[in-house]
Amino acid sequence: MPNGTQLLYAPLNGSEGVQEGTTATTANSPGAGTITIGANNQQYYTEEAAEGDFALRFALGTTNASIHSYSYTGQTARTVRRFKLKLKTLGGSVRMIAIRNSAGAAGYFGVGSTGVPFLLGASGSATTGATALTADTEYAVEVAITPGTTTSDGVLAYRITPWGNDATTVDTLTLTTANTGTTAVQTDRLGAASVVSAVTDFIVDDYRVHSLASGWIGPTTPPPALATSLTSAMFTIDARASVPGAPGGALTYTIAPSTGVTEPVEGLFVGETPAVGAAAIDYTITVTETSTGLTATGTVTVPARAAGTYTSPVRIRRGSEF
Secondary structure: OOOOEEEEEEOOOOOOOOOOOOEOOOOOOOOOOOEEEOOOOEEEEEOOOOOOOOEEEEEEOOOOOEEEEEEEEEEOOOEEEEEEEEEEEOOOOEEEEEEEEOOEEEEEEEEOOOOOEEEEEOOOOOEEOOOOOOOOOEEEEEEEEEOOOOOOOEEEEEEEEEOOOOOOOOEEEEEEEEOOOOOOEEEEEEEEOOOOOOOEEEEEEEEEEEEOOOOOOOOOOOOOOOOOOOOHHHEEEEEEEOOOOOOOOOEEEEEOOOOOOOOOEEEEEEEEOOOOOOOOEEEEEEEEEOOOOOEEEEEEEEOOOOOOOEEEEEEEOOOOOO
């Protein structure tokens, strides 16, 4: 389980109707505050590197900033944010996470043009880490900040691990004399807090902020042990007609395959056995994995046909979500 108390979780999936390449807006980005897309920049949802349906991709030109912000209850104690990062094009140096208080920036996490991460307080020069990140590699990045009692005793730190392998540290850095402001931090801005010097392209997903006195958030949803077979006891199903009309027969379900389970599991089938001449009807299906409480929804359409059993698959992705 993750460490600390969750203040913010932004899955960056977009809202219903979002498709590959859809530009991010406040309307299709639940919970987001300010979204600004400068000229020559793109900010859109993508299936690449997504933990859920989508992740958020920033394709940055060389003019104007591009930000996607979230706010949470102000914190004067230490906070940690964890997110998935995949670099696509290492162009210019970019401050990709800006942590802010009511007066402005308190600290930044960024990646330089050679792939080396850096930290920067509200003032002063950036301090770089020791290891360059590589393009097309998925990382878990955690960034911690503690506001100071003065403008020279704040703490900034990061830890980077391969995504899915929290036991291996790629790079870590801690600053103990940073200017992180002296008031509560309350907003995180993703994207580019300032203009980049060359085209830069990266993907962010699964963004969360926790209050945490020490240490790191760690993996947020450790995958459950993968079963070698699926049984009805592993799932509960709630089905209700989504259009007026009575079902023509009993709603049933089967689970397959019984062996050789892989991720994602594609083998849950839900269907109805209609009476002869029954009208077509749609069912909205909610599937809950009993061991984790994770849910998925799908729609089963039963056609207006002769008697018979008609089934439709509901996709299940075990682990981080359905």
